Amino acid sequence: xxxxxxxxxxxxxxxxxxxxxxxxxxxxxxxxxxxxxxxxxxxxxxxxxxxxxxxxxxxxxxxxxxxxxxxxxxxxxxxxxxxxxxxxxxxxxxxxxxxxxxxxxxxxxxxxxxxxxxxxxxxxxxxxxxxxxxxxxxxxxxxxxxxxxxxxxxxxxxxxxxxxxxxxxxxxxxxxxxxxxxxxxxxxxxxxxxxxxxxxxxxxxxxxxxxxxxxxxxxxxxxxxxxxxxxxxxxxxxxxxxxxxxxxxxxxxxxxxxxxxxxxxxxxxxxxxxxxxxxxxxxxxxxxxxxxxxxx
Numbered sequence: 001x002x003x004x005x006x007x008x009x010x011x012x013x014x015x016x017x018x019x020x021x022x023x024x025x026x027x028x029x030x031x032x033x034x035x036x037x038x039x040x041x042x043x044x045x046x047x048x049x050x051x052x053x054x055x056x057x058x059x060x061x062x063x064x065x066x067x068x069x070x071x072x073x074x075x076x077x078x079x080x081x082x083x084x085x086x087x088x089x090x091x092x093x094x095x096x097x098x099x100x101x102x103x104x105x106x107x108x109x110x111x112x113x114x115x116x117x118x119x120x121x122x123x124x125x126x127x128x129x130x131x132x133x134x135x136x137x138x139x140x141x142x143x144x145x146x147x148x149x150x151x152x153x154x155x156x157x158x159x160x161x162x163x164x165x166x167x168x169x170x171x172x173x174x175x176x177x178x179x180x181x182x183x184x185x186x187x188x189x190x191x192x193x194x195x196x197x198x199x200x201x202x203x204x205x206x207x208x209x210x211x212x213x214x215x216x217x218x219x220x221x222x223x224x225x226x227x228x229x230x231x232x233x234x235x236x237x238x239x240x241x242x243x244x245x246x247x248x249x250x251x252x253x254x255x256x257x258x259x260x261x262x263x264x265x266x267x268x269x270x271x272x273x274x275x276x277x278x279x280x281x282x283x284x285x286x287x288x289x290x291x292x293x294x295x296x
Contacts (some may be wrong), residue, residue, distance in 0.1 A: 029095050068258040072220065072238060072246045075253040078172055085112035086167045086178035087122070091140065092185040094198075103143040103155065103187060105162065107134075112166045112174070123173065123206060125163040128282045130209055133167070141184070158191035159184065161282075163204055165223055173223050180204075180225055186255045201234060201278050202226035203270040205285040211295035214261050218289075220254040222268055232273050237288075239267040247271070259291045 092098060093108035107122065114120055114135050123131040124146070132150040134141065143162070147155045163182045163231035166174045173179075182198050204223035212218055220238065227234050229249050236248040240256070241264055248254065256266075270278040277284060 071257045083111040084176040090185040097186040105141040105143040107137040157188040159194040211290040218256040239268040
């Protein structure tokens with residue numbers, strides 16, 4: 001009789017447990033059953049054990065404990081010392097057509113002193129690409145050069161939307177009135193059929209971004225404009241690797257814990273009380289981030 005090795009296989013799924021203050025989550029943890037199967041040594045490609053093969057032996061593989069569940073934990077807004085910051089875009093003008101040369105971006109910022117990395121800065125978002133951290137707005141910014149250096153491509157011809165807001169050193173956005181600005185302009189020409197309503201409900205994805213090391217708490221942060229979040233109203237749906245992790249109803253920073261080492265897709269959507277998408281070109285955004293032992 002062929003010797004069988006008893007192999008215990010723990011089938012575990014990524015547990016997504018969302019915790020959000022003030023009723024920000026409706027997802028409960030799910031744990032699958034543990035399944036045990038027997039697989040022969042031949043099937044596993046393992047050598048037969050030495051010694052007397054007349055008797056049957058059982059090699060028990062110890063089941064590893066399931067990994068800690070991925071959690072989304074609500075945080076609190078960092079308090080602002082002194083007056084609340086305000087930000088404006090003074091150039092280009094809304095709807096302006098830049099016929100030649102580079103686009104000059106002028107930002108007027110008050111009550112928010114900018115610092116060298118990793119201190120205070122401004123998040124500049126071109127269209128719906130990852131933010132660019134800007135640490136000096138005292139002079140006009142060459143938007144073409146900024147895009148080339150940080151996003152790796154030229155600023156395309158056509159219509160563009162720029163969004164800006166002040167950020168803390170750990171990239172938490174300032175969530176107060178007047179701390180967000182947007183402008184639409186045309187580089188050389190307008191894009192046919194392009195539409196953007198700056199007064200409509202708008203979700204701006206900010207974090208997480210890039211690469212992090214295992215065990216890090218990842219900041220989950222976004223900016224909400226022209227709407228309020230509520231448990232029975234508009235919410236931000238968070239999806240991690242195709243599984244809904246949370247429906248956030250409080251505009252506050254959140255933290256993602258226990259993401260395993262691998263690439264992950266983070267998706268943020270603005271949805272209404274029935275869970276339907278709120279229309280808008282930037283209200284459904286996803287980013288691929290990485291958790292790695294080394295982020296060099």
